[in-house]
Amino acid sequence: QVQLVQSGAEVKKPGASVKLSCKASGYTFSTYYMHWVRQAPGQGLEWMGMINPSGDTTTYPQKLQGRVTMTRDTSTRTLYMELSSLRSEDTAVYYCARDQGSGWLDYWGQGTLVTVSS
Amino acid sequence: DIVMTQSPDSLAVSLGERATINCKSSQSVLYSSNNKNYLTWYQQKPGQPPKVLIYWASTRESGVPDRFSGSGSGTDFTLTISSLQTEDVAIYYCQQYYDGRTFGQGTKVEIK
Numbered sequence: 260q261v262q263l264v265q266s267g268a269e270v271k272k273p274g275a276s277v278k279l280s281c282k283a284s285g286y287t288f289s290t291y292y293m294h295w296v297r298q299a300p301g302q303g304l305e306w307m308g309m310i311n312p313s314g315d316t317t318t319y320p321q322k323l324q325g326r327v328t329m330t331r332d333t334s335t336r337t338l339y340m341e342l343s344s345l346r347s348e349d350t351a352v353y354y355c356a357r358d359q360g361s362g363w364l365d366y367w368g369q370g371t372l373v374t375v376s377s
Numbered sequence: 378d379i380v381m382t383q384s385p386d387s388l389a390v391s392l393g394e395r396a397t398i399n400c401k402s403s404q405s406v407l408y409s410s411n412n413k414n415y416l417t418w419y420q421q422k423p424g425q426p427p428k429v430l431i432y433w434a435s436t437r438e439s440g441v442p443d444r445f446s447g448s449g450s451g452t453d454f455t456l457t458i459s460s461l462q463t464e465d466v467a468i469y470y471c472q473q474y475y476d477g478r479t480f481g482q483g484t485k486v487e488i489k
Contacts, residue, residue, distance in 0.1 A: 306478040362474025363417040367426035
């Protein structure tokens with residue numbers, strides 16, 4: 260069965276960077292787009308961007324351009340997301356998710372809480 | 378960017394009654410070449426990631442109860458729960474996949 264297992268919770272200071280991971284199993288990792296979505300406490304879902312199957316093309320919303328970097332390692336079936344220049348507003352649960360192939364997100368990781376606090 | 382706006386922000390419905398959630402996009406998400414609406418609906422329960430209910434605006438995901446239905450085209454869409462059950466208490470999000478991805482702000486559904 261498809262599984263996306265994310266790395267553990269992080270606590271970071273403002274201005275620092277965080278790199279999260281998401282390990283995939285149960286399907287052919289190298290043939291699916293992958294996404295990151297975050298959710299601030301008590302708030303809605305925010306799309307953070309996506310990476311193509313080969314890992315050579317990324318798409319980010321303008322709001323996060325320059326601060327977010329998504330990569331993937333096919334050999335270890337792992338997706339990564341690095342967010343830099345952290346501020347308190349980046350405190351959120353971060354989810355990785357698989358793109359079904361036509362655009363919706365059909366499998367999600369369990370989420371990773373990132374807390375940004377001085 | 379395509380902005381997705383849901384209404385209402387929350388609603389309380391009696392058990393067995395109908396719940397209706399609306400979603401409006403700032404531009405059409407209907408792709409003319411295949412006549413498909415690039416719109417999906419998710420359900421999120423506390424402490425869980427979202428779960429797909431509906432894609433292509435009106436196609437129910439496998440395993441989703443048939444009391445959930447989606448309709449609409451272009452810029453205006455609706456998710457209907459025909460007979461609300463206790464397990465349907467959740468937050469519901471629409472999301473477009475026509476250009477990048479954007480989510481609506483969510484609609485919280487509760488029991489009256």
